Amino acid sequence: MKVTIDLTLCQGYANCVDAAPAVFDLGDNGLAVLLVEEPGPEHEGAVREAARLCPVRAIEIAE
Numbered sequence: 001m002k003v004t005i006d007l008t009l010c011q012g013y014a015n016c017v018d019a020a021p022a023v024f025d026l027g028d029n030g031l032a033v034l035l036v037e038e039p040g041p042e043h044e045g046a047v048r049e050a051a052r053l054c055p056v057r058a059i060e061i062a063e
Contacts, residue, residue, distance in 0.1 A: 001039060002062045003047055005032045009058035019053055020046035032058065 003023065005016075010031045016024040017032070023043055027033040039047055051059040 001041075001044060001047065003034060003037060003039060004060045004062070005034055006058045006060065007031055009056045011056055011058075013055055015053035015055070016050035016059060019050035023047055024050060 005024075012026060012030040012032070014026055014032075017026055020039075020043060023034070023036045023039050023046065025033045025035055036043070047059075047061065051057075051061055
């Protein structure tokens with residue numbers, strides 16, 4: 001799985017950080033930062049939940 005964040009959409013709600021703190025964080029600008037571009041299978045559920053919870057759909061997952 002490969003994860004990307006569309007920073008033109010991100011509004012810094014931090015739902016991704018709450019759902020998957022090992023994969024996402026917030027930068028100094030208040031927007032999401034991807035800590036792990038290709039998270040392992042142990043993070044798959046949390047990453048999918050983070051994408052689902054993003055109100056602006058800024059997180060994309062590629063298989």
